[in-house]
Amino acid sequence: MLFGILGASYNHAKEMLESFRFNGAYATISRIWQATQEFEDTHHRLPGKLRATTAACLLNPAPPCKNMATVAAESEAFWHDLDAAGLLKKYDLPAPEKTMAQGKAVYYIPAVFGDLVVTTNTAKDKPGSLVLVLALQQAIRGMAGLNDPQVQPMTPRDARGLDQMLDDALPARGAVHGYGTGDCFTPDAHYNQTLDEKVCGLIIDLPLPEKSTSEKSTSEKHSAAP
Numbered sequence: 001m002l003f004g005i006l007g008a009s010y011n012h013a014k015e016m017l018e019s020f021r022f023n024g025a026y027a028t029i030s031r032i033w034q035a036t037q038e039f040e041d042t043h044h045r046l047p048g049k050l051r052a053t054t055a056a057c058l059l060n061p062a063p064p065c066k067n068m069a070t071v072a073a074e075s076e077a078f079w080h081d082l083d084a085a086g087l088l089k090k091y092d093l094p095a096p097e098k099t100m101a102q103g104k105a106v107y108y109i110p111a112v113f114g115d116l117v118v119t120t121n122t123a124k125d126k127p128g129s130l131v132l133v134l135a136l137q138q139a140i141r142g143m144a145g146l147n148d149p150q151v152q153p154m155t156p157r158d159a160r161g162l163d164q165m166l167d168d169a170l171p172a173r174g175a176v177h178g179y180g181t182g183d184c185f186t187p188d189a190h191y192n193q194t195l196d197e198k199v200c201g202l203i204i205d206l207p208l209p210e211k212s213t214s215e216k217s218t219s220e221k222h223s224a225a226p
Contacts, residue, residue, distance in 0.1 A: 021112050021113065021158075022158075022161055022162060022165060024111075024112040025111045025112040025113055025134075025162055026162065026165045026166065028093070028109070028110075028111045028112070028116070029111065029116070029132065029166060029204060030166075031091040031092065031093055032091075032093065032116070032132060032206075033206070034091055035047075035082050035087040035088070035090070035091045035093065036082075036130075036206050038087060039081065039082060039085055039087055042085070043085070046078075046129070046130055046206065047077070047078045047079075047080075047081035047082045047085075047087075047130075048077040048078035048080075048081055048118065048130060049077075049081075075105075075106045075107045075108070075117050075118050075119060076096075076105060076106075076107045078107075078118040078130065079095075079096040079107055079109075079118070083095070093109065094109050094110075096108060096109050097109065097110070097115075099137065099140060099141055100141065101140065101141045101142040102141075102142045106140055106141070108140055111134060113134060113153045113154050113158060113162070114134050114135050114136050114153030114154070114201065115134070115135060115136070115137065115140060116132045116133070116134055117132070117133050117135065117140050118130055118131070118132055118133075118206070119131060119133060121205065121206075129205065129206065130206040131203050131204060131205055131206060132203070132204040132206060133146070133201070133202075133203050133204075134153060134154075134201050134202045134203075134204070135151075135152075135153060135201050136151055136152065136153050136201075138151045139151050139201075146179050146180070146201060147179060147180060147181060148181075149181055149199075150198075152179075152180045152181070152184070152198050152199050152200050152201045153198060153200075153201050154198055154200045154201060154202070155195070155196055155197060155198055155199070155200065156183075156184050156185075156191040156192045156193050156194075156195055156199065156200050157191070157193045157196070158200070159171070159178050159180075159184065159191055159200035159201070159202055160190075160191035160193060162176075162202060163176045163178065163191070163202060166204065169191070170189070170190065171184070171185055171189065171190070171191055171200075172185075172189045175204065175205040176202055176203070176204050176205070177202070177203045177204075178191060178200050178201070178202060178203075179200070179201050179202070179203055180199045180200040180201055181199045183195055183197070183199045184199045184200040
């Protein structure tokens with residue numbers, strides 16, 4: 001009986017830890033989505049697309065806005081614009097951290113499973129839009145490609161769980177896409193939940209898609225993770 005109680009306690013603790021991880025990543029991504037949407041609604045441009053003489057920087061000529069002309073890459077300019085508009089503070093988002101990738105600065109914020117970096121969406125049907133990439137430092141620093149072996153932050157089960165909380169749980173459709181090695185996916189384009197290895201990551205569209213995460217009910221958020 002004692003072993004049964006200990007086993008039940010262990011399983012409960014494991015479930016609590018999984019719930020904490022999913023909810024933490026979900027909350028961070030949702031706040032970024034909301035901040036991006038508010039910025040675009042107010043300034044009619046995506047964060048990272050402003051320069052020193054426009055929108056939020058006109059309202060806040062003090063640093064860091066006065067240095068906007070020196071900001072080039074989306075990984076820095078995105079966070080810069082949200083900060084200049086007061087949205088990092090409003091949505092309780094941390095200041096981005098800095099790393100170097102092939103001699104260039106890259107800015108990111110942690111999101112439980114890995115780190116979130118902003119880059120330009122390469123999809124042909126979404127010119128000028130941005131994406132959040134949930135990745136490990138090896139990929140962010142340019143030491144490995146997103147699909148290279150052993151550089152992904154999530155198991156297929158984790159990727160599906162977070163994709164389901166944010167979107168539709170399908171790696172090739174919707175506002176959240178899966179990436180990784182071929183083992184991340186099944187032949188019919190689902191997450192390969194039979195594999196318990198970190199072979200997946202997520203690419204998340206910005207700005208907020210029409211189906212807002214804020215429209216999901218609390219019960220959906222907590223029940224979505226497998």
